[in-house]
Amino acid sequence: MRFLITAGPTREPIDPVRYLSNRSSGKMGYALAVAALARGHEVTLVSGPVAIPAPEGTKLVRVETAREMHDAVAGEIGEADAAIFCAAVADYRVAEIAGEKIKKTGETLTLTLVRNPDILGSARSAFGFRGILVGFAAETEDLERHALDKLRRKGCDLLVANDVSRTDIAFDCDENEVAVFFRDGRHMALPRAPKGEIASAIVREVEKCASAVAGLSEAGSDVETTLDRGQ
Numbered sequence: 501m502r503f504l505i506t507a508g509p510t511r512e513p514i515d516p517v518r519y520l521s522n523r524s525s526g527k528m529g530y531a532l533a534v535a536a537l538a539r540g541h542e543v544t545l546v547s548g549p550v551a552i553p554a555p556e557g558t559k560l561v562r563v564e565t566a567r568e569m570h571d572a573v574a575g576e577i578g579e580a581d582a583a584i585f586c587a588a589v590a591d592y593r594v595a596e597i598a599g600e601k602i603k604k605t606g607e608t609l610t611l612t613l614v615r616n617p618d619i620l621g622s623a624r625s626a627f628g629f630r631g632i633l634v635g636f637a638a639e640t641e642d643l644e645r646h647a648l649d650k651l652r653r654k655g656c657d658l659l660v661a662n663d664v665s666r667t668d669i670a671f672d673c674d675e676n677e678v679a680v681f682f683r684d685g686r687h688m689a690l691p692r693a694p695k696g697e698i699a700s701a702i703v704r705e706v707e708k709c710a711s712a713v714a715g716l717s718e719a720g721s722d723v724e725t726t727l728d729r730g731q
């Protein structure tokens with residue numbers, strides 16, 4: 501299969517020397533790329549700025565901002581059978597990037613932020629993607645409710661949820677512990693393990709999902725599940 505994976509944070513410039521970003525290290529997305537390659541898949545990795553090298557054999561597309569990530573995904577997703585959106589995309593960017601370094605003149609400084617495009621949310625609708633779609637959800641409370649809501653709203657087949665209120669897993673850690681929610685209502689807990697193991701398990705679930713969809717088509721069920729995705 502051909503996998504498209506987004507990874508890392510995005511960086512939203514404020515002025516020539518400052519930016520808004522988040523604590524994503526890219527480790528989970530890069531582990532997914534390694535896992536998919538190890539299982540014989542092709543991988544395109546659309547990555548925000550991270551400190552880790554891209555796994556050998558991936559097609560790496562480097563981006564900085566959410567809008568750059570959006571455009572890179574728009575350009576690559578047509579080639580993919582599965583897309584995993586693991587990046588921690590900044591929800592907002594600064595409305596007007598200052599041309600010069602902002603001086604500390606007043607006691608307070610107000611920045612106006614505007615919404616960034618929702619890349620995962622565009623996959624089914626704007627990009628017309630019909631492959632296996634995987635989203636991530638980083639939540640600090642009410643994990644299951646938010647995860648299921650996100651899965652449906654964004655037309656995902658799988659939604660991987662992690663609890664970022666914990667400091668021992670997820671952001672910038674080598675281990676993770678996640679719950680995977682499926683479109684058909686099933687869910688599965690993946691107990692705490694190195695991100696490489698979690699990644700392999702997720703890639704295997706994507707493969708199973710792809711086989712199930714292929715099986716449905718082969719069985720002559722043309723009104724197959726991809727048609728109602730994204731609703």
Ligand code: C5P
Pocket residue numbers: 506566585586587588589590591616617618619620621634635636637638650
């Ligand atoms: O809505 P929320 O940001 O919590 O959704 C998280 C999921 O959506 C992740 O899979 C993330 O990669 C993706 N996302 C995106 N573009 C955004 C925001 C989130 O692709 N602007």
